[in-house]
Amino acid sequence: MEAIITGRGLGIALGYFDARQKGYKLTGAGRGKTRTHSLSRTKTRKGDVTVRVRRAGGHKTVSGKHGNKVFLAQMKSGHMGVFVRTRKGRTPIEQLFGPGIGGLFGSRKIMQAVRQLINSKFSPEFNHQLAHYLGRIK
Template sequence: MIDIELKGVKEALEMFDPQKVIAAARRSVDRIANSGITHASKEIRKEYNIKAKDLRKFLRLSVRPKGYSIEAVITGTGLGLALASFDAKQAGVSTAKGSFRYTKRAVRSGGRQFGGDVTVRVKTSSGRKVVTGKHGNKPFIARMKSGHLGVWVRQDEARLPIEQLFGPGVGGLFGTKQIMDSTQKHINDTFPKEFRHNLDYYLGRKS
């Protein structure tokens, strides 16, 4: 849990119109919380090889400042990120620019084409690793009709059903001590300046 130190708010309440002070604090907390999400995303991506757009879907403000409440809650959701999010590649398969096609490296057998090993790079500090299969089947990359790209594995010998494979979840990544401490520091270091700016605005000292 991250607590925002409301530096300067108590003093301002004793000096100025409380409604304007609360409005300034509420606006500041909202902006700082969103800034905290951006900061957390950057910190996670320093360690994990994932695009910001894939990560941002699972980092959100579950509680926003409203009325006289100046509380904000940043939540990291999801049990696991789709393994395809970690730069998944399969030998003999091209997924460039939203497409899906087999290349010359694909294996052809019985009138069908098959890709080779699926590899991913989960951490920025590590190399690519081969994805292990499940149910005695090898994983493969496929794009669904919806456009979603995933790493899948068949649950038995039949073509269907298939099961999507996942990597670490955003909730777990965001909840690590390193990310929480860094985000806490960023938020508390940034709040005083943001609050002064918004207080000046509500007091009419800046347009």
């Protein structure tokens, strides 16, 4: 028996990975709601956005495409995201995403763990479900 596992699609928005913007505190979204300065005594530059993608790791500074500065913004819906400007001026902006499931399946370490889990769980579970299904047919 053979099985194929595929994974594709965008990753999870970087805003969900404990995103922080150094030196600023966001007071809200919409007109008139702006960032306020706060004290920052860290090694990162003021305004840098950091995220923690891996639980075991620390916060890493996010860099923008083509050297554009990354920033945190809250949308009208309340979603807090990590964005980068695509052109000069205020708009348009593009949201940044973390690793997708397809990229994780490309990792040898993760694929080895998935294979071990499948080899240990698949056969007994398949036999159990087959016996259950055959028992219903009688």
